[in-house]
Amino acid sequence: MIIEMKNIRKQFGDLEVLKDISFGVDSGEVVSIIGPSGSGKSTLLRCATFLETIDGGEILYMGQHAAHTDASGKAVYVHHRELQKFRSYCGLVFQQFNLFPHYSVLKNLIDAPVEVQHRSKEEAEETAMELLRKMGIADKADAYPYQLSGGQQQRVAIARALAMKPEILFFDEPTSALDPELTGEVLKVIRQLAEEKMTMVVVTHEMPFAKAVSNRVIFMAGGVIVEQGTPEAVFDNPKEERTKQFLRVFER
Amino acid sequence: MLGTMAAGMLRTCGIFALTLLGSLPLGMVIALLRKSRFTVVRGIIRGYISIMRGTPLMLQLLVWYFGPFYLFGWSIRGWRFPALIIGFVLNYAAYFAEIYRGGIESMPVGQYEAAEVLGYSKTQTFMRIILPQVIKRIMPSVTNEVITLVKDTSLAFTLAYQEVFSLAKQISASQTSFMPFVIAGVFYFIANYVVAYAMELIEKKLDYYK
Numbered sequence A: 001m002i003i004e005m006k007n008i009r010k011q012f013g014d015l016e017v018l019k020d021i022s023f024g025v026d027s028g029e030v031v032s033i034i035g036p037s038g039s040g041k042s043t044l045l046r047c048a049t050f051l052e053t054i055d056g057g058e059i060l061y062m063g064q065h066a067a068h069t070d071a072s073g074k075a076v077y078v079h080h081r082e083l084q085k086f087r088s089y090c091g092l093v094f095q096q097f098n099l100f101p102h103y104s105v106l107k108n109l110i111d112a113p114v115e116v117q118h119r120s121k122e123e124a125e126e127t128a129m130e131l132l133r134k135m136g137i138a139d140k141a142d143a144y145p146y147q148l149s150g151g152q153q154q155r156v157a158i159a160r161a162l163a164m165k166p167e168i169l170f171f172d173e174p175t176s177a178l179d180p181e182l183t184g185e186v187l188k189v190i191r192q193l194a195e196e197k198m199t200m201v202v203v204t205h206e207m208p209f210a211k212a213v214s215n216r217v218i219f220m221a222g223g224v225i226v227e228q229g230t231p232e233a234v235f236d237n238p239k240e241e242r243t244k245q246f247l248r249v250f251e252r
Numbered sequence B: 001m002l003g004t005m006a007a008g009m010l011r012t013c014g015i016f017a018l019t020l021l022g023s024l025p026l027g028m029v030i031a032l033l034r035k036s037r038f039t040v041v042r043g044i045i046r047g048y049i050s051i052m053r054g055t056p057l058m059l060q061l062l063v064w065y066f067g068p069f070y071l072f073g074w075s076i077r078g079w080r081f082p083a084l085i086i087g088f089v090l091n092y093a094a095y096f097a098e099i100y101r102g103g104i105e106s107m108p109v110g111q112y113e114a115a116e117v118l119g120y121s122k123t124q125t126f127m128r129i130i131l132p133q134v135i136k137r138i139m140p141s142v143t144n145e146v147i148t149l150v151k152d153t154s155l156a157f158t159l160a161y162q163e164v165f166s167l168a169k170q171i172s173a174s175q176t177s178f179m180p181f182v183i184a185g186v187f188y189f190i191a192n193y194v195v196a197y198a199m200e201l202i203e204k205k206l207d208y209y210k
Helices: A041-048 A080-089 A105-115 A121-134 A150-163 A180-195 A207-213 A231-236 A241-251 B002-034 B039-054 B057-072 B080-105 B109-117 B122-159 B164-175 B179-208
Strands: A003-012 A015-025 A030-034 A056-061 A064-069 A075-077 A090-093 A168-172 A200-203 A216-221 A224-229
Touching: A003 A041, A015 A041, A015 A056, A015 A224, A030 A041, A030 A207, A041 A168, A041 A200, A056 A080, A064 A080, A080 A090, A090 A150, A090 B109, A105 A121, A105 A150, A105 B122, A121 A150, A150 A168, A150 A180, A180 A200, A180 A207, A207 A231, A216 A231, A216 A241, A224 A231, A224 A241, B002 B039, B002 B080, B002 B122, B002 B164, B002 B179, B039 B080, B057 B080, B057 B122, B080 B122, B109 B122, B122 B164, B122 B179, B164 B179
Parallel strands: A030 A200, A030 A216, A090 A168, A168 A200
Antiparallel strands: A003 A015, A003 A056, A056 A064, A064 A075, A216 A224
């Protein structure tokens, strides 16, 4: 397994956002996480990518512990130097893109590989251009983010994450900030990555997309995994009442 | 008369340059200390900023100059210029620190998060991602402050430092002439014109992104 999260607990003040959640992702798998807002989907991704610290549970990447729970029940992370290694295993695509506006598209893609991973500039540029070609925006290499449409910016953000050569890529509602006519180009790119067997976890509200592209669908509500299974099982034959209720909203 | 005043202008430029040289970087140090995780440090910095902003610069200059004598009985011979620069630098650093802090706090949290996920260290994040964007955001406020400084250098007259304003006053009194004031006024105006122009050039240079 690429990532394994066991018995994850996370609280914000008195609010329990994640209640004993366990899930894992195998190499080449595409997992969609669906659910109502406030169900903890984004928090789960943020815990997996170390933007949030868990209160309890275990996080493993490639079978190695990044965090575990000690005898007193508190989550303990590895030393922050070692955590950098775990960070390099995962990439995250944000809802709001979060590109660096003062860097050109190409610089957005090569800065971290060069400065953080100490790869050569030539190699990083080569990788970056290849990714931009794949995203259909090779002609935008010298443009600045503000000159691009939302869909193009999000494709740059995906390329930036891939430029780090992660083992797994997380998407936090990648199309929610886009105009409807621009979501297609981003979803197309993710679908293409799925065909290339990139390991991915996508938090999304695009149900037809989730159904078409994922190997497994997880339905979350109220900080727990209510139901999971193949897209057919979850979308066409949901077992839980909560799932049926949620999916009904999308059928209208 | 012109020769004397030209020497005064040079001294004014000296105060201006040394103050910027000291206060621009010091302001950044103070802005970062202002966000320190130690409560004591934050408290000290807050107190310092509020004193610097809450009392007249003219008074501060007098304290820096005469303080050593009144407090410790030290001789203050040769202390005039150092006291002047210390006073200006510490005062302007407080203002710059607040401008920097405003700029840093206006940065969207998404920039920090994107950098964190990409594995940038805290220092790399600040130096490569945050600071360049902060500089662009604070340019208009910095310009304002720098223009104020050009005019504030005239406060050096309180310590009888022979910069252009002190000299203008002296010469005007001794020669019963209005001319020195006109010359001083033109000098300040031109100096600020140059400053405004230079700052505009820098802003234009940073205009390549939004």
